[in-house]
Amino acid sequence: KAGVTQTPRYLIKTRGQQVTLSCSPISGHRSVSWYQQTPGQGLQFLFEYFSETQRNKGNFPGRFSGRQFSNSRSEMNVSTLELGDSALYLCASSLDGGTGNRQYFGPGTRLTVT
Amino acid sequence: QQQVKQSPQSLIVQKGGISIINCAYENTAFDYFPWYQQFPGKGPALLIAIRPDVSEKKEGRFTISFNKSAKQFSLHIMDSQPGDSATYFCAASVQGGKLIFGQGTELSVKP
Numbered sequence: 001k002a003g004v005t006q007t008p009r010y011l012i013k014t015r016g017q018q019v020t021l022s023c024s025p026i027s028g029h030r031s032v033s034w035y036q037q038t039p040g041q042g043l044q045f046l047f048e049y050f051s052e053t054q055r056n057k058g059n060f061p062g063r064f065s066g067r068q069f070s071n072s073r074s075e076m077n078v079s080t081l082e083l084g085d086s087a088l089y090l091c092a093s094s095l096d097g098g099t100g101n102r103q104y105f106g107p108g109t110r111l112t113v114t
Numbered sequence: 115q116q117q118v119k120q121s122p123q124s125l126i127v128q129k130g131g132i133s134i135i136n137c138a139y140e141n142t143a144f145d146y147f148p149w150y151q152q153f154p155g156k157g158p159a160l161l162i163a164i165r166p167d168v169s170e171k172k173e174g175r176f177t178i179s180f181n182k183s184a185k186q187f188s189l190h191i192m193d194s195q196p197g198d199s200a201t202y203f204c205a206a207s208v209q210g211g212k213l214i215f216g217q218g219t220e221l222s223v224k225p
Contacts (some may be wrong), residue, residue: 004157033211042218043158043203048211056212090157097211099146100165105157 002026004093004106012112018079021109025072025093031055032074033103034066037088046089049074050097078111086113116141118206120216127223133191135219137204140185144206148213149178149189152201161202162189194223 005024013019025032033056034046045058049068066076072093078085088108094101119138127133137147146165150158164171164178164187171178177190191198204216 031211033213035213035215043205043213043215045212045214050211058212092157092213094211099207099209100163101211102160102163103148103211103213105150105159107155107157 004091004104006089006091006106006109008109009107010110010112012114013081014114015081015083017081018077019081019111020075020077021089021091021111023074023076023091023093023106025074025091026104029093029095029104030072031094031097031101032068032072033092033094033097034074034076035090035092036060037090037108038086043090046076048097055097081113083113085111087111116214118204118214118216120204120219122219123217124220125222127194127221129194129196129223129225131194131223133194133198133221133223134188135202135204135221136186136188137206137216138184138186139206141206141208142185143208144214145209146207147178147180147187148205148207149176150203150205150215152203152218158203191221194221196223196225199223 033048048056068074090108092103092105148163152158175192180187205213
């Protein structure tokens with residue numbers, strides 16, 4: 001089975017712009033979670049989607065949003081980019097996000113905001 | 115209460131030695147405790163995981179020890195190898211998809 005894929009792998013944006021990142025989960029996986037990884041804050045949970053519905057949300061401002069499509073692919077959007085949004089954005093998929101479900105991570109999208 | 119505290123931040127071990135990384139949590143509702151390994155430029159990969167009704171789980175050279183009363187769990191890497199050099203994260207979750215991660219431990223295994 002192909003793993004979790006994320007596109008693009010690298011992105012450079014200017015402050016104030018918006019960005020959309022894409023995640024394709026492992027075939028058959030219906031839960032997709034997004035995380036932000038920075039040297040200072042570590043790995044922080046953004047949100048989780050299951051069956052096209054946001055099921056869990058982390059403590060991020062409303063500029064961070066996401067959605068999931070009927071084929072379980074997911075996108076996250078960050079509007080009005082700030083310098084502090086520079087990070088590695090990781091997507092993880094699991095069968096249904098239930099307890100003990102193994103989460104498989106993609107390689108991430110490295111976002112740099114200048 | 116949602117935090118998971120991980121120590122040490124960095125660890126240097128000789129080849130063949132035992133690497134030990136510790137984590138502590140406050141939220142007694144956590145019901146799943148995985149450990150992830152991350153190499154530079156890669157996403158985290160699940161190493162081993164445990165539920166709170168089990169005190170120890172072993173998979174190959176990797177062992178999780180879990181102390182429910184102390185709200186602590188640890189990862190032991192036996193016979194550490196240079197290829198184990200990576201960043202290790204403990205995590206915890208309540209009913210699935212939202213993982214709360216520790217701050218990470220950068221392990222370096224010297225040949």
